[in-house]
Every structure is written in structure tokens, then in C-alpha cells.
Amino acid sequence: MSYMITAECINCSACAMECPVRAITSGPSQYEINPAICIECEGYYPVARCKWACPVDACVPERAHYLERAATMANKGAPPVIVTRAHPAGELAGVA
Ligand code: SF4
Ligand code: SF4
Numbered sequence: 001m002s003y004m005i006t007a008e009c010i011n012c013s014a015c016a017m018e019c020p021v022r023a024i025t026s027g028p029s030q031y032e033i034n035p036a037i038c039i040e041c042e043g044y045y046p047v048a049r050c051k052w053a054c055p056v057d058a059c060v061p062e063r064a065h066y067l068e069r070a071a072t073m074a075n076k077g078a079p080p081v082i083v084t085r086a087h088p089a090g091e092l093a094g095v096a
Contacts, residue, residue, distance in 0.1 A: 001063055002038035003048055005031050008058040015050035015059055024050060035062070 002023070005015070009030035016024040016031060023037035033050070040061070042048040050059035 001061060002035035002040055003033050003050055003059050004062045005033055006058045006060060008056045010056055012055060014053040014055065018049040018053040020044070020049060
């Protein structure tokens with residue numbers, strides 16, 4: 001389970017410089033984490049380095065993002081989200 005960067009990113013590049021495995025790069029509109037490279041380094045540091053470095057708290061575990069998104073959808077009256085499998089790129093798929 002990797003970390004991801006939310007839309008709050010202001011492209012400051014701080015996270016990219018702190019990531020111990022260079023999993024973060026500049027994307028078309030904001031910085032992105034490659035889930036195939038991220039080692040979820042919070043196991044090696046008190047806090048994941050990207051989360052520690054980000055001034056707008058845009059680096060979050062994908063799990064937290066999913067739960068937040070599911071809660072938002074539920075609040076809007078959407079049907080429950082059912083996860084059937086993890087996308088190879090780390091994204092969640094299988095919305096019912
Ligand atoms: S959690 Fe750690 S390894 Fe993953 S992108 Fe952030 S700094 Fe890099
Ligand atoms: S530290 Fe935060 S705001 Fe800066 S590039 Fe990384 S995700 Fe974006």
C-alpha cells in the first residue's frame with residue numbers, strides 16, 4: 001500500500017527531495033507518487049518522509065484516501081463502494 005498525493009499539492013517539490021527511494025516526480029499538473037516504487041517508509045521513520053515534508057498535508061496513505069472518498073460518496077447519497085481488486089497501478093477499482 002503506497003502513499004499518494006492529493007489535489008491540494010502546490011508543487012513545491014519538498015516531498016520529492018525527501019523520499020528515500022525517489023518515488024515522487026513532477027506530473028502534468030502536480031507531483032505524483034509511483035506506487036510501484038513507494039515503500040511506505042513510515043515503517044522506517046516516525047512519519048513518512050513525504051508526509052513530514054509536505055506543507056499542505058497532501059501526502060497520504062492510499063488507504064486513508066479511499067476511506068475519505070467512500071465517506072464523501074456516502075454523504076452524497078451514492079451507493080456503497082465495493083472494492084473487488086486493487087488496480088495494478090495502486091488505484092482502487094470495482095465501483096458498484
Ligand atoms: S511514503 Fe516514503 S517511500 Fe513512499 S512516497 Fe512517501 S517518502 Fe517516498
Ligand atoms: S510537498 Fe506537498 S505540496 Fe510540495 S510537491 Fe509534495 S505533495 Fe505537493
